[in-house]
Amino acid sequence: xxxxxxxxxxxERKQRALSMGGEEKLAKRREKGMLNARERVHxxxxxxxxxxxxxxxxxxxxKDRDRTPADGKIVGFGRxxxxxxxIVSNDFTVKGASSSPVNSNxxxxxxxxxxRSGFPVVFxxxxxxxxxxxxMGAKGIIGVNNDPQQYMRLRTNPWAAAVLGLSFGSATWYSxxxxxxxxxxxxxMAVSSPRLVALATRQEVDFEELGGWRLHSExxxxxxxxxDTDEQAxxxxxxxxxxxxxxxxxxxxxxxxxxxSDEACEGILDLIPEAKGQVYDVRKVIDRIVDQGSTFELKxxxxxxxxxxxxxxxGRSVGIxxxxxxxxxxxxxxxxxxxxxxLLVQCDSYNIPVVFLVDQPGFLxxxxxxxxxxxxxxxxxxxxxxxxxxxKFSVIMRKSYGLAVRNMGxxxxxxxxxxxxxxxxxxxxxxxxxxxxxxxxxxDDPEAHAAHLEEMSRDTSAYDLASINxxxxxxxxxxxxxxxxxxxxxxxxSYSGGVGQHHLRNWPTGF
Amino acid sequence: MAIIEIxxxxxxxxxxxxxxxxxQIDEDTPILILESMKMEIPIVATDGGKVVDILxxxxxxxxxxxxxxxxxx
Numbered sequence: 001x002x003x004x005x006x007x008x009x010x011x012e013r014k015q016r017a018l019s020m021g022g023e024e025k026l027a028k029r030r031e032k033g034m035l036n037a038r039e040r041v042h043x044x045x046x047x048x049x050x051x052x053x054x055x056x057x058x059x060x061x062x063k064d065r066d067r068t069p070a071d072g073k074i075v076g077f078g079r080x081x082x083x084x085x086x087i088v089s090n091d092f093t094v095k096g097a098s099s100s101p102v103n104s105n106x107x108x109x110x111x112x113x114x115x116r117s118g119f120p121v122v123f124x125x126x127x128x129x130x131x132x133x134x135x136m137g138a139k140g141i142i143g144v145n146n147d148p149q150q151y152m153r154l155r156t157n158p159w160a161a162a163v164l165g166l167s168f169g170s171a172t173w174y175s176x177x178x179x180x181x182x183x184x185x186x187x188x189m190a191v192s193s194p195r196l197v198a199l200a201t202r203q204e205v206d207f208e209e210l211g212g213w214r215l216h217s218e219x220x221x222x223x224x225x226x227x228d229t230d231e232q233a234x235x236x237x238x239x240x241x242x243x244x245x246x247x248x249x250x251x252x253x254x255x256x257x258x259x260x261s262d263e264a265c266e267g268i269l270d271l272i273p274e275a276k277g278q279v280y281d282v283r284k285v286i287d288r289i290v291d292q293g294s295t296f297e298l299k300x301x302x303x304x305x306x307x308x309x310x311x312x313x314x315g316r317s318v319g320i321x322x323x324x325x326x327x328x329x330x331x332x333x334x335x336x337x338x339x340x341x342x343l344l345v346q347c348d349s350y351n352i353p354v355v356f357l358v359d360q361p362g363f364l365x366x367x368x369x370x371x372x373x374x375x376x377x378x379x380x381x382x383x384x385x386x387x388x389x390x391x392k393f394s395v396i397m398r399k400s401y402g403l404a405v406r407n408m409g410x411x412x413x414x415x416x417x418x419x420x421x422x423x424x425x426x427x428x429x430x431x432x433x434x435x436x437x438x439x440x441x442x443x444d445d446p447e448a449h450a451a452h453l454e455e456m457s458r459d460t461s462a463y464d465l466a467s468i469n470x471x472x473x474x475x476x477x478x479x480x481x482x483x484x485x486x487x488x489x490x491x492x493x494s495y496s497g498g499v500g501q502h503h504l505r506n507w508p509t510g511f
Numbered sequence: 512m513a514i515i516e517i518x519x520x521x522x523x524x525x526x527x528x529x530x531x532x533x534x535q536i537d538e539d540t541p542i543l544i545l546e547s548m549k550m551e552i553p554i555v556a557t558d559g560g561k562v563v564d565i566l567x568x569x570x571x572x573x574x575x576x577x578x579x580x581x582x583x584x
Contacts, residue, residue, distance in 0.1 A: 277550050281539070301557075326539075328521045329550040361548055364521075368575065429549055 017055045017069045021093025029093070034165065035230040037074050037091035040124050044234040045078035045087065052076040054106040059095075061134060068094055072127075073103035075110045080238055083246055083253075084119040086110040090171055096128030099135075099170045101143060107170075108147055118247030120158040122237055123178060129169025129192060153177050155349035155505040157247040160240055162233040163189045163216075163223065166207070168196075176222055177509045179244075179346055180298075182236040183223040185213045221302035221335060221342075222510070239296060243310040243317045244350050248505065251351050251498030252317035258292040265289055265481040272422070272477065276398070279325035282307055282357060285397070286320055289313070289357075289481050295320075298343065303335030304328075305364070308343040310352070314485045319347035322357035323408065325398075331364040332404055334372035340407070341377075341384050341507075348388040348504040353488060356394040356409040361429065362402035381407050387503035391415050391491035395480055396423040396462070396471065410470065416487050419462035419471035420480075430456035514563060516578040519554055523547025525571045530580075534562045542580050545573065560584035 001007075018038070020026060026036055035043060041050055053076045059068040072094035077086055088107050090097035097103075114121040134140055151173065153159075161178035163171065167189045175181045175189055183189065190211030197203050197210065208214070216223035227233050245252045268288045271280050287295055290311035297309040304327040309320040321340050323330040332340075347354045363369065363378060385392075385407065394409025396419045405425060406413045419425075427433070433456040434449060435441065442449045465471045475483050492498060523545035530542050541553035542565070560582035567579050 279550060279552060325550070326553065326555070329548050329552045331521070331548065361550070366575075431549060 013056065019069055020091050021069075025093040033229070036093065037089040037097075037124070037126075040164070040230060040234060041074060041076075041078070041087055041089045043231060044122065044124075044237065045080060045085070046082065049079040050076055050087075051078065053109060054103075057102050057106060059100055059131075059134075060102055064095070068100075070094070071100055071103040071106070072097045073099075073106055075106045077110070077113070080241055083241070084117070085241070086114040086119060086121040087124070088121070088174075089124040090127045092126045092128075092165055095131060097126060097171070098128045098131035100131045101134075101145075104150075104170075105145075108150065115156050118157055118249070120160060120241055120244065120246060123159065123161040123171070123174040124234075125161055125163050125167045125171025125175050125189075126165030126187075127167055127169060127171040151177065153506070153509045155179070155248060155345075155502070158241065158244045158350060160237045162237060163187045164230055164233060166193070167211075168193050172211075179349075180225075180237070180240045181223050182225045182227060182233045182240075183213050183216060184230060184233050185226060185228055188212060189216060189222070217299070217301040219302075221299050221338060224298045226301070240310070243296060243312070243352070248349060248351070248502055249499055254315045255291075255294075255312055257312075257315045258294075261290075261292045262481065264292055266478055268477045268480065272397070276424075279329060281326040282322045282324040282330075282359065285357065286311065286322055289484065290318070290320070291315065299339055303333065303337075303339040305330055305333055306336035306339055308339050313355070313481065314488060316488050317352045318484075318488070319343050319352050319354045320357065321354060321408070323360040325359050328364060330360045331362060332360055332407070333364040334369060334374055334377050337374070337377035337381050337407075341381050344381075344384045344388050345504045345507040347390050348384075348500060349502055351390060351498050351500050353391040353393065353491065354388065354409075354414075355484060356392070356414060358394060358396045358400045358408040358410070359398040360400055360404055360408060362404050378403065378407065382413075384504055384507065385409075385413055389500040389503060391488070391493075393484060393487050393491075394418070395475075395483070396420065396425065396465075397477070398422050399424045399429070401426055401428050415491060416473075417471045418473040418475050418480075418483055419465050420477050421462050421474055422477070423462040423465065423471070423474075424460050425465050425470070426456075426460045430460065512583055515558060515560070515582050515584050517542055517554065517556060517580045517582060519545065519573045519575060519577050519579050521545065521547050521552060522575045523552060523573065525567050525569050525573060525579075526551060528565055528567075528569055529553075530562050530565070532562050532564050536560065536562060536582075543567070554579055556582060558582065558584045 057071045058065045074089040159178040161175040161181045163183040188207040188211040213226045294312040307322045392414035394414035394417045434452045462474045526544045526546045528543045537559045539555045545552045563581040565580045
């Protein structure tokens with residue numbers, strides 16, 4: 001046989017490159033029930049579809065060349081549900097997947113190919129941050145080939161990220177920039193490690209406090225979903241990408257409609273209390289309207305007065321923005337504003353129509369709201385809504401008061417508005433209106449109060465709204481799904497193939 | 512096992528208390544109902560767990576952020 005030596009050397013080098021940080025480190029991970037970086041790639045991608053890029057790369061430092069297989073970041077291309085993706089999987093067993101000039105170049109390469117060819121890029125995060133001491137000094141921190149657009153995000157193609165272990169530096173940056181980020185319980189996402197924090201500031205802090213799942217799912221909102229295992233995180237990414245197009249210049253894929261989806265909406269009345277003062281959990285209402293089993297809720301533990309989700313109606317992807325009276329009566333707070341904007345950005349960037357489900361008493365007011373910069377957030381939301389060019393449909397279920405009427409698509413801020421017959425629209429609750437204008441309560445003067453209340457309640461019904469085309473349909477709640485199916489069909493843009501103008505594609509990526 | 516505090520997310524009057532110390536409850540189970548903004552607003556368990564104690568009584572006014580119950584999760 002010819003080239004025997006070359007062939008043998010190639011096989012031997014390949015074997016070494018695939019061995020990651022060695023059997024001992026890999027065994028420790030197995031004991032903890034953690035997948036290694038290559039197992040994660042193979043679990044996520046369609047079988048046999050992985051095409052690796054940079055397998056033979058190593059550290060540039062001569063002393064590290066033989067112990068940095070693939071230089072700690074495994075990258076390449078593959079398919080998920082037959083659709084192309086790029087992938088970066090941090091190999092924590094090789095120098096903690098720390099960032100180096102060589103492996104950063106690999107990541108940049110995959111990002112560029114994904115943007116060039118039009119497919120999503122997935123980042124599986126677990127990294128210690130910049131590689132020490134390599135990054136020290138001018139040559140380390142400045143380098144000669146740094147890309148000034150490394151952290152530019154124009155949302156030309158979707159990015160999804162998973163935080164699967166200790167993540168500082170690189171893994172954190174990409175998780176913060178991604179369109180969707182899932183976090184495994186027990187993982188940590190922070191700018192730098194507790195050890196560095198303690199050295200720099202003497203603040204003693206543990207992983208959970210500094211960057212655990214509770215912090216990011218409840219306080220920062222930087223994480224969209226929390227799961228228990230590696231496999232669940234990878235399944236979540238697979239599901240998420242199923243709602244999105246491969247790139248911004250096409251419509252999302254259409255899926256088959258599960259049986260029983262139309263029938264489920266029939267039971268919607270069981271969920272809504274007749275008494276105005278009683279509340280319900282809007283997540284159950286969403287489940288009755290969308291294709292069965294298609295609700296993919298985002299940031300469920302953050303800004304809970306408003307629900308955001310991806311879902312499908314009639315097999316088409318939609319983004320849902322719904323007030324949830326179950327929490328704070330549905331009053332919209334600062335976190336809820338950020339959450340709504342984040343969904344609008346995603347939908348506008350990737351051609352996903354937006355559905356508003358409205359039942360809200362207004363913005364939450366008070367000291368805390370002002371400290372949290374409510375005026376800025378309310379205006380950001382309206383600015384985003386005005387720039388959002390995908391079809392927007394708003395269904396007013398019960399009350400909708402104040403300026404927030406507009407944020408939720410009313411007053412021509414959605415392409416179509418429908419009202420359930422239970423809808424009530426005004427500047428504020430009529431009872432509050434009486435108190436503001438006349439300064440009396442029912443106890444002060446029952447007769448006068450009743451007369452003023454009647455006056456304040458005038459012109460607030462679904463039919464009053466419909467009489468001036470503020471709602472172009474008044475519907476029975478059980479007709480909601482059919483109404484939205486009709487509108488999605490009517491608004492399918494035959495000129496563009498369902499591709500919007502993406503004014504929000506360069507909206508800031510973090511919160 | 513850890514003890515977590517359930518806090519009122521909004522200022523209001525305690526209308527009814529719906530669970531008792533010792534009860535095993537799921538995430539999102541209403542612990543009590545507050546009357547606020549002319550609505551009956553539930554304060555729910557943020558995780559599933561066992562009710563350790565309830566720190567307010569019916570008729571009390573609670574402030575936003577006040578701890579109303581503790582759960583063992």
